[in-house]
Amino acid sequence: MVMLKNELIMRNPMQYLSGQSTDILADGQFGGVLARAGVGKTALMVQIALNSMLHERNVMHVSLNQPVNKTNLWYREVFGHVARQASVAQPEALWESLLPHRFIMTFRAEGFSVPKMEERLTDLVEQRIFVPQLLIVDGLSFDEPVRDSLSELKHYARLHAIRVWFTIRTHRHEDPGPGGWARQLADVEDLFEVAIQLVPVGEEIHVKPLKGLTLTAAHAHLVLDPTTMLVKERGV
């Protein structure tokens, strides 16, 4: 199984983003994936999560307004594509070994608050049911003021050495906010160590680092494959 995992890590397209290290973020850091609706934020998030799970790091996936089954389906789909691409011999066995490293928690958007999520997290951690090392928050609206909540979560993340990724939904034809950042990020940009934007260009979706990430010259042009939504090098 270890060999299978290593093989998949080696062939996982996420290495283009994370480079030599196992993860893009360090403990306590925030990362954001910005894009318009339907461009591939969740797909990229799931790739980040799977990469972490392959490194045997626990991932808590918090999804707003998506049922557990649907979120699970995303993982199955993306894992299926990655495994096929890497020609993994026993994908089912590998999938089973990854599952204990994932916990999906879903909330209704209207009932969600960061303190509520922290309460649930603490519950899990204290009982040693699940101790996350990576937290993914998918679907939080950055159109409303979130600075206070995020500051609080940042404190929590640092305290518990958790890396946190957010999807940030932007809107079409919207002027950038102060500092040239997307309006949704402008007010909280200082809390984020890494930001990536997904930009549809023609038929392609370009992966554009905005902050805290430098792509090596060899992999300077990353895109999402429109059929699998996996990260790949442009033109490959």
Place this chain on the structure above:
Amino acid sequence: MKKDIRHVRNIGISAHIDSGKTTLTERILFYTQRIHAMHDVKGKDGVGAFMDSMELERERGITIASAATFCEWDGHEINIIDTPGHVDFTIEVERSLRVLDGAILVLCSVGGVQSQSITVDQQMRRYKVPCIAFINKCDRSGANPFRVIDQLKAKLGHNAVALQIPIGLEADFTGVVDLLRMKAVYFDGDKGEILRLEEIPDPLIELAQAKREEMLDAASMFSDELMEAILEEKEISSDLILGALRRGALARQITPVLMGSAYKNKGVQVLLNAVNDLLPCPDDVENNALDMDQDEAPVRLVTDPEAPLVALAFKLEDRTYGQLTYIRVYQGALSKGDTIINVRTGKKIKVGRVVRMHSNQMEEIEAIPAGYIGALFGIDCASGDTFVTPGLSLTMTSMYVPNPVISLMIHPKDHKSEINLSKALNRFTKEDPTFKTHVNPETGETIISGMGELHLDVYIERMQREYAAEVTAGAPRVAYRETITQRAEFDYIHKKQTGGSGQYGRIGGWLEPLLDKDFEFDNQVVGGSIPTQFIPACEKGFRNCLAKGPKMEFPVTGVKVVINDGASHSVDSSDMAFQAAARGAFQQGYFKAKPVVQEPIMKVVVETPTAFQGPVMGSLNQRRGMIVGAQDEGSLCVIESQVPLAEMFGYSTVLRSLTQGQAQFTMEFLAYKTVPQSIADELEKKAAEQKKKVA
């Protein structure tokens, strides 16, 4: 019996346990004048709801066996199958859905879409059963039908469209607004039997208009005429809307939603209208049989009473005067005096009494025409058998039957019980394909197996009540099994040439893991190193090894045996010698193939008030459970997990005490997975102790 097939409805009523489906059926029978008094499921009058014909069901307040009944409403004949709600009895639900053309999905306006509703919905999808939803219990505190509609959309992916809005809710619930006719409907009289139509109350007009718009939007996708009428702002007749909704519902693209309170006698008659208007008649549904002569090619059946007969026995019941077999006729007609063939056994049967069932009462009829459901007396068959006119060899598609996951030993208390027990087991195994029984050849114990603790519990109680078979039951046992994890070669010689007739056989080849199948035998021997006449003996020898695995004596599954070499002796080789060689070869290869023990893993879904989320997750975690996710639903939280069955015994008691009785859970088989080493060691220790005891 009327013969206009367009006026026939075969419907099921499916729902989560305690959603009130039995009460709803009871009310339907009352309003259609099939019964003349109403009783509650757990009623104080001790009579119990009409459909719960079994004593046990009345006592537990749950519906176990489907009771089939029919009624008439507005010139339509409606056959109703009341289906059980508990997941342990899903074979009943599956069977019902197989023979039904449409269904009412009953949802509780407080509980909403619960885990069992999801299972039932998946089953409806599997059999492509169109459905309408009835949001029941609108009189209950916390009722919110619009939330339930949202859940139908979000959780089940239905295009749920409200055809009504409630007038008042909880204790103030008095009636519904019919969005088709834009009228308020009230249910007057002691038993809600008088429908009173009024203008919509002022405070509800705006909401009613908005919801009607939504309904028209959805319906217009299925009718150009309706779309045109909307765009041109013409008057829209309710028939036009109904036609569009019906098309959508039949294609399972729309789920019309009605609401009410069966217990308070509100909304039931309107629901019956919807059954007539929106659910399919037998002719609207495509049914296929498999042609046994044409390599099981599908054959489309026609709902024509003149065509050759094709009928399916979907339920058996033991009555005082013999076995009662519930039948759905798909093609042709089944008449008194006909000679028919049971396709499975090939036996000819003369049809005696033909009846129409009304829960546990019956009415003699001359024939059951195509599209109808009825029952036959005195026919020996199993559930799922197909009956045809002599000369046909069609069979209805086999139903999906899951393997049992739990077993326990039962022992009759005295000789009389022993005789009765065998009668009971004979009937139960015929009635329910998920309930199995066998005798352990070593210990002589009778073992029963099924789909869960409750499933077996109910059968043990039924043995006592219905057959006076007093039995003591052992502790439930999980159906463990063994499999191999890697390829391993074998080369085994079986040789016995010391006195008497000798035995000689050599087999070479390999074992390899096999997914999705229990066993496969592949003969790659060339050049006659094993003479052809001994190959079947080799296969038999390998097959015989599967019943009891060499590792822990659990059944072996998922093994492919390939033989490619061997040797024989002109005098000493025989079938017996090669069977013995195959056993030796299997033993030799098996341990090299890294065998593991697997256990059934159950999908356990717990619905709990959010306040108890932590303790519930803790309890699942303690049971070696893996929590897949937790879904926050406002005041409730749904936790989905995968837990080994071995750890789930007695969980209902634990959950009750953890949550002050406010949580509930459902459990169904998910997959077999390898047990952790520590558990395997424990099992090995137990098996060794057991062996010592037997010795």
